[in-house]
């Protein structure tokens with residue numbers, strides 16, 4: 078199987094790459110930091126002796142996305158499964174003070190993710206097979222005052238993926254939405270929470286298994302489905318007063 082991973086310097090992305098490489102799959106690791114991604118690729122290649130390629134990918138350069146997919150297909154031979162992993166949490170206060178910071182959060186997590194997913198959809202629909210795994214977040218399930226730019230972008234991406242899944246359902250292409258809770262990566266570094274934090278390795282296993290089984294939406298860890306069910310049930314008149 079040929080696998081494309083976008084945002085390959087992320088800890089979760091590295092674990093996804095290792096999971097596929099273990100099975101002998103070919104992987105193309107695409108990221109904006111070429112040196113870093115080359116180091117990650119050599120490490121995976123040495124450990125698993127499989128084909129590991131690297132590519133340059135910038136989420137906000139949407140004009141480059143269709144050409145990027147053409148080049149990726151040429152390099153790999155085909156794209157059977159693509160993981161859209163990149164993301165940027167940003168800083169809520171900074172985003173409130175300076176809209177350019179908010180715009181980056183929206184551009185990376187929503188516009189960039191939608192743009193590359195569309196380019197993948199066009200390729201896979203024409204081919205009549207493939208799978209797109211979009212990494213979203215439980216933060217997109219309800220707008221919270223503490224991170225509503227990131228939450229809005231992820232929530233928008235979840236809705237987009239839901240629509241895309243419907244569009245591609247009859248063409249043999251599967252679209253999975255992954256709504257992640259807390260995962261132990263630089264994005265959550267220093268975060269104080271009583272809710273258990275999952276490892277990137279366990280997350281990658283769960284993502285690969287769910288994608289293989291053709292799941293539509295995966296909450297990971299699983300208990301976030303219930304946590305978000307409860308959070309969404311809080312009446313707005315109470316929710317707006319809660320400092321979360």
Ligand SMILES: NC(=O)c1ccc[n+]([C@@H]2O[C@H](COP(=O)([O-])OP(=O)(O)OC[C@H]3O[C@@H](n4cnc5c(N)ncnc54)[C@H](OP(=O)(O)O)[C@@H]3O)[C@@H](O)[C@H]2O)c1
Pocket residue numbers: 084085086087088089090108109110134135136137161162163164165166185212213214215256257258259260261262263264265
């Ligand atoms: N960790 C969590 O608890 C958690 C929870 C819910 C959802 N998620 C989602 O999981 C995904 C992976 O996140 P992570 O936790 O592994 O965080 P991470 O280690 O901070 O990884 C984020 C990745 O996104 C890449 N990226 C950021 N801006 C980019 C851009 N403009 N173009 C291309 N790549 C860009 C980064 O590249 P550089 O290395 O070049 O910066 C990095 O590879 C994200 O979509 C995130 O929103 C994470």
